[in-house]
Amino acid sequence: MKDYFKEAKELKDQLIKDRRHIHENPELGLELPKTKAYVKKRLEDLGAEVKEIGESGIQATIKGEAGGGKTVLIRCDMDALPMDEETGLDFSSKNKGVAHTCGHDLHTAIGLSTAKLLTEHKKDFKGEVRFMFQPAEEIFKGSKMMIENGVLDGVDIALALHTNLNHKAGSISYYEGYMATSCDNFKINIKGQGGHGGYPHTTKDPINAGVIVYQQFNQLISRDANPSKHTTLTFGQFASGSNSNIIPDTATLQGTIRTYDPEIREKLLKRMDDIVKGVAKLTNCQVDLEFFASVPSLYSNPDLTKELVGYVKDSSDVEMISSERLMASEDMAFVSEKVPTVYFLLNSKVEGNEFSHHNPKVDFSEDAMPIGVGLFLTCAINWLNNN
CATH class of the missing domain: 3.30.70.360 (Alpha-Beta Plaits)
Known part of the structure; x- marks a missing residue:
């Protein structure tokens, strides 16, 4: 079984570039014109099939060349929060009163590099991977909007991840069952x-x-x-x-x-x-x-979670931490009501930064991003080829 995590490490410079651009230009809710334009251009340059959904949603499709198959959805949320940033980072927010203090800038960058590697591996997988670049997660409106506009039509399973500050970068956490509260x-x-x-x-x-x-x-x-x-x-x-x-x-x-x-x-x-x-x-x-x-509460399908965690363990040495869940809520829950879903926690704590999500001083480790890319590739490609 191929180790996609090693390939993902080679994209770290691009991941950082994407993340910092998005971090500097945060936008709120359903109105993400700059973020949408940036993401759309990057996807079109890769040759993905791209279409806009609703006010700022983007759907992108990459089809495998190994024959017919099923469809995997990968969700990446793009919106920020209405607050000032106080991190002192060189790439801090340029938009007063708006900041990426939840890690969605990392999620979007991970999605873009995942799409890049998938285009390079078209011959290696069946079916297709559909990306759901979503606005308005923080106000629980973006997922519903994109679902109502057909983003889940024909989708068999869905994947998503979120930055997690309980562990330093280098590992992934997961839970089998209801893992984010209503x-x-x-x-x-x-x-x-x-x-x-x-x-x-x-x-x-x-x-x-x-x-x-x-x-x-x-x-x-x-x-x-x-x-x-x-x-x-x-x-x-x-x-x-x-x-x-x-x-x-x-x-x-x-x-x-x-x-x-x-x-x-x-x-x-x-x-x-x-x-x-x-x-x-x-x-x-x-x-x-x-x-x-x-x-509602987000349901991480137990059988599917076990299957995907197995692919990661069989193909890499990335540590998988079980039985960890959130008291926060997440509008990926609406997707999990429609199709079998697995939701991962991408451990990304910066040593010495003791602040939580939604804090003006919080930061997330960029070392975690290649792991997120490797995770998505490993899960999507192996599931498509085995199902």
Whole structure:
């Protein structure tokens, strides 16, 4: 079995060039004009079949020449985050208030070099590899948009990876089953009737209603969720009032709930609705619950994961670390609902950099990128030829 990881190492200079260009020019959400143009040109120069999908999505296809076969999808997300960068890197973001602090710049560079090597190995594989260069992962809109526009039509399996900061570069982590949590961000708007702080009985206190919601929602984790399962609920906002002796008219709470287990997710979302209705009745306030930026748990197909990990172990000396998963969420989950999917964690910790994803000072090891390319090639080519 061929060791594609060795070939991938020869592309490190190009990987770094691509990564740093994308890192310097971060863009947000569904509007990635510079990133799209750069990626599209690089793919067209390789001779891939390229088409634009939606606002900033790119689909690229490379067909093998070893006969008919199936289709493997490789997803690469391209968007950045709305924050300033404080790394001090020579190639720091040139766009104020926008930065690649999640590693999507590495993901995109890995996808481009994977495409390059696949074009050089057309004679070595059956079927085809389809690339899904995706915008708006951070707001959970890009994957759905590209799926609705047919990116999964005819796809048999899907692959993706994400930078991981639990281990230094040189290894790959994986999990068999639900490996990234669902996410349901919520907002609660409470409308009461304000008044004088000395006459609370003449008001409908929205702060009181908000406190009850806060307490009851937090009890969902201790009383409604199975304690053997990983589930979190966090409030990030509780806003109301302007003065010590004025009961306000309104209050606003925002938060997020996450779990790996789809049954727990369904149960808790229903219970949240029940609580809000009960608090409204109890306090005589209007209490409205809104969910936004929701995404299911990402399922890494166990049988397929075992098969692909086997290809890596049989053809290289790259360390594979099992049973590692994320409490973060990922819109690749929408793909995993449609086709068998495997999601890898590309270990990329920079020694001495102790910052997390989404931190303005975080950095990722460029030594990890050739490993990502080798991973995609090993999995895609061997799966196509064996299936």
